[in-house]
Amino acid sequence: MMENAIYSVISPESCAAIMWRDSTKKELAAQALRITAADLAEFGCIDDIVPEPKGGAHTDHEAAAGLLDAALLKHFNELTKMSPKELVASRYNKFRNMAQFLRAE
Numbered sequence: 001m002m003e004n005a006i007y008s009v010i011s012p013e014s015c016a017a018i019m020w021r022d023s024t025k026k027e028l029a030a031q032a033l034r035i036t037a038a039d040l041a042e043f044g045c046i047d048d049i050v051p052e053p054k055g056g057a058h059t060d061h062e063a064a065a066g067l068l069d070a071a072l073l074k075h076f077n078e079l080t081k082m083s084p085k086e087l088v089a090s091r092y093n094k095f096r097n098m099a100q101f102l103r104a105e
Contacts, residue, residue, distance in 0.1 A: 001037045001046045002068070004056050008035040045098055047075055 001007065010018075012030035017023040019032075034040075037049045050071040057064035079087060 001040060001049055002057055002064070003037050003049050003052050005037055006035040007040060007045075008033050043098070044094070 008015075010033075012026040012033060012035075013023045015033060016025040016029040019025075019029065034043070037046065040046045041049055048071055050068050052067065053060040053063040082090065
């Protein structure tokens with residue numbers, strides 16, 4: 001996942017409207033949703049955080065593409081070392097464990 005990307009099945013505004021009946025609480029919802037690359041890495045939902053050029057990927061497409069290419073090649077090379085059976089088991093376990101976490105407050 002690119003370092004400045006976010007991923008969520010619902011926008012923070014929509015979440016806030018549903019949870020608090022107030023879409024202006026979008027910042028609170030975004031924090032609760034934990035939608036950043038760092039959050040998703042912590043939960044094991046993504047394999048890696050791909051760095052972006054200074055200022056973000058949109059400021060230098062060529063550099064961003066090069067960084068993404070390097071990350072994809074790294075992971076592809078790791079995956080090609082696994083047998084098909086290991087690969088399927090690994091992916092199954094990864095997706096089976098998503099959203100299976102506890103957070104102490």
